[in-house]
Structures are given as structure tokens and as C-alpha cells.
Amino acid sequence: MDIIYYTREEIESAREMDLLTYLRLYEPENLVHVGANVYSTREHDSLKISNGKWMWWSREFGGASALDYLIKVKGKSFPDAMAILTGRKENSPSSFSFSGSNKKPGRLLLPEKSESVREITEYLSKRGIARNIIEILIEDGLLYESLPQHSCIFVGKDGNGTPRYAAFRACSDERILGEAAGSDKSYPFRIEAPDSPVLHLFEGAIDLLSYATVRQRHSLKWNEENLLSMGGISVSKTGRKPIAIKRFLEENAHIDTIHIHFDKDAPGIRAAESLKNALGSSYQATVSPPPYGKDYNDYLQKLIKEDEEIWRSNYGYN
Structure with a gap:
């Protein structure tokens, strides 16, 4: 195990980052505006934030910094909390990782739904x-716009149509994304084709939707x-299938071909090769990165640009 050292x-x-700033940057869907300059969290409604400090009234303790919050409320160790705030760790709140953990998820705390879908x-x-x-995704309840941040909320449902997972993505150029508290990663955001034996896997929802658009x-x-959507990646050290796809494959025994995008x-x-090995010989698995760019949205943008250039050429526009 590597030891990470932090400078003074x-x-x-x-320690200078206050909790309100942290929540706005890394957990916007967990932030609730109570009134005036008072905020709370969806996860703990008795935790109040005001004037640069916070107090968890039901537990009768509080603090001033995001570091205090991560340690006292989230139960992080000091090194893990530091890793999150300094970005020295891949599974910081601004990114994802898949895991074989059997930790039982809590109650899903879905962000409040906006009546509008204009921004998303x-x-x-x-x-x-x-x-x-x-x-179509909005109509099917797999996508909606949140309040108050107006982020994209990508929903994963169980077989009864009950939401069990939600990932959020800010509608801005900032990489603010994550999962709603209580999300069960065994019900990830996905588009199902029950009669198809083919499964396509993606790091995130935008990649998935970009691929769908490319197909169209x-x-x-x-x-x-x-x-x-895997909701992020990491390299498996156990050889087990990630929980994000384990249930899906168990419930869809007819799947025989898996493309890892x-x-x-x-x-x-590295993560794709690790996942391919974890899938074993039971599936015809291929590592299929996008034909252009870093991800499928890069490839989609290239196709759009090429079509625009052809249109301009055909109609005499420069």
C-alpha cells in the first residue's frame, strides 16, 4: 500500500475550504437551501450550514471546514479526506470508480425535480x-432536470420501475458530477433492449448517449x-465483475457479447482490459474504444463538424 504524504x-x-463551498463543488445534489443564508443537506436534514460553520443538531456536534465534515460526518480517515480535497485520488467526488463492494446502499435521495427541462x-x-x-429518456423517467442546480439527473431503475440509482452532471463546462446519496450501483443508468444478446459498456452517461447518437x-x-453506464472506472484487483454490471448479467442470462467502450x-x-479479464470466457468480450478522440463524445463532435463542413461546401458558405 502506497503512503501519500501531504505538505503543510x-x-x-x-482546512480553508468551508462546507458550503465543498457541497456546491462536489455534492451539489446533496445541498438544500433552507432560507436566507442557511443551508442543509438532503442526506442529513438536521445538519445546518450558516455563516461559514455547520452544526449537526441531531448528533450535537459541528465544525467549520469541509475537512471536518468529511471526517466527522462522512466517516473518512484524515488521509482519505485529504485525498478528496486535494484531488490526489482517482475516486474523489469529481470522478467515479467501479467497485466490487457489497456494502448495502442506503435510501436513495433523489434531487428535487424541476418542472422545466430547458437547461438539460x-x-x-x-x-x-x-x-x-x-x-424519450425524459418521457421514460430516466432523465430529468434538478433543483436548485438545474443539473442532468440520470436515473437507474429496478425491475419494478422504482428509481434505485441516480448520477448527476452539471450543465456547465466544469467537471461537476457524482452520484446521489443512497445510490445502488447494481441498478446503473442504462437503456435496455430485452431481446438483444449484445451489451455495450461505457464509463458514463454522456459517453452512452453519444454512442446512441452515433448509431442513429x-x-x-x-x-x-x-x-x-458504469458510473466510472477503476482497475479491478479481485478479478470479480463490477457490481455495476453483475446484477444486469445475472438477470439477462441471454447476453453473450459485450463491447467495452x-x-x-x-x-x-487499463480498466477495459481488467474488465475483459474479469468477464472471463463466458462472454465474447471486446475492448472497443472510440475510433477518434478520447471518448465517444469527441467522436460524435467530429462527425457533427464534418457534416457542417459538407453542408457549407454544398451551399457555398465559408
Whole structure:
């Protein structure tokens, strides 16, 4: 096990981050505006934040910094809390990792739903996602816009249609993303095609939707094969299937072909090969990164740009 050392400057900097700032940056869907300058969290409604300090009234203790919160409320060790605040760890709140953990999830705390879908529609359209795909996901309850942050909420449901998982993504250029408290990663965000024996795996929801849009642009049915978001990646050290797909494969015994579309970078390639090995010989598994760019959204953007250039050329625009 590697030991990570932190400088005095890093520790002092971490202690300077107040809880409200931390929640706005890393857990926006867990933040609730109670009134005036008072905030709470969806996870613990008796935890109140005001004037740079916080108090967990039901437990009768409080603190001032995000570091205090991570240690006292989240139960993180000091090194783990520091790793989150300094970004020295892959599974910090601004990224994901899959895990074989059997830890039982708590009650899912879904972010409040906005009556509007304007901001998420504009954001996803800007990323190149087809408008009809966005509309179908909204209609099916797999996608909605949150309040008060107006983020994209990607929902995973169980066989009864009950939401069991939710991932959020800010509608901005900032990489603010994560999972709602109480999410069960064995019910990830996905698009199911019950009769298909083919499963496509992606690091995140945007990659999945980009691939679906690419299929549609190539005159293929975008939802005729199973598409599943892993909610992030990591390299498996146990050889076990990640919990994000374990249940899906158990409940869909007819799946025989799996395409792994992780990012075309060193972490993505390592995680894809690790996952392929974990799947074993029971499946025809292939590592299939995007044909261009780092991820499938890069590839989608390239296709869109090429079409625009052809249109300009045909109609005489420069």
C-alpha cells in the first residue's frame, strides 16, 4: 500500500475550504437551501450550514471546514479526506470508480425535480446528443432536470420501475458530477433492449448517449442493443465483475457479447482490459474504444463538424 504524504501548505489549504463551498463543488445534489443564508443537506436534514460553520443538531456536534465534515460526518480517515480535497485520488467526488463492494446502499435521495427541462436539453444538445433521444429518456423517467442546480439527473431503475440509482452532471463546462446519496450501483443508468444478446459498456452517461447518437447518425436503431453506464472506472484487483454490471448479467442470462467502450487513454484502456479479464470466457468480450478522440463524445463532435463542413461546401458558405 502506497503512503501519500501531504505538505503543510496542502493541509492548511484543505482546512480553508468551508462546507458550503465543498457541497456546491462536489455534492451539489446533496445541498438544500433552507432560507436566507442557511443551508442543509438532503442526506442529513438536521445538519445546518450558516455563516461559514455547520452544526449537526441531531448528533450535537459541528465544525467549520469541509475537512471536518468529511471526517466527522462522512466517516473518512484524515488521509482519505485529504485525498478528496486535494484531488490526489482517482475516486474523489469529481470522478467515479467501479467497485466490487457489497456494502448495502442506503435510501436513495433523489434531487428535487424541476418542472422545466430547458437547461438539460440545451446542455445535452450542445454536446451533440440527439434531441429525440433526450425527449424519450425524459418521457421514460430516466432523465430529468434538478433543483436548485438545474443539473442532468440520470436515473437507474429496478425491475419494478422504482428509481434505485441516480448520477448527476452539471450543465456547465466544469467537471461537476457524482452520484446521489443512497445510490445502488447494481441498478446503473442504462437503456435496455430485452431481446438483444449484445451489451455495450461505457464509463458514463454522456459517453452512452453519444454512442446512441452515433448509431442513429449511421442509420442504425439507437436502442436496439443494451447500453449501460458504469458510473466510472477503476482497475479491478479481485478479478470479480463490477457490481455495476453483475446484477444486469445475472438477470439477462441471454447476453453473450459485450463491447467495452471506455476512454482511449491509459486509465480507460487499463480498466477495459481488467474488465475483459474479469468477464472471463463466458462472454465474447471486446475492448472497443472510440475510433477518434478520447471518448465517444469527441467522436460524435467530429462527425457533427464534418457534416457542417459538407453542408457549407454544398451551399457555398465559408
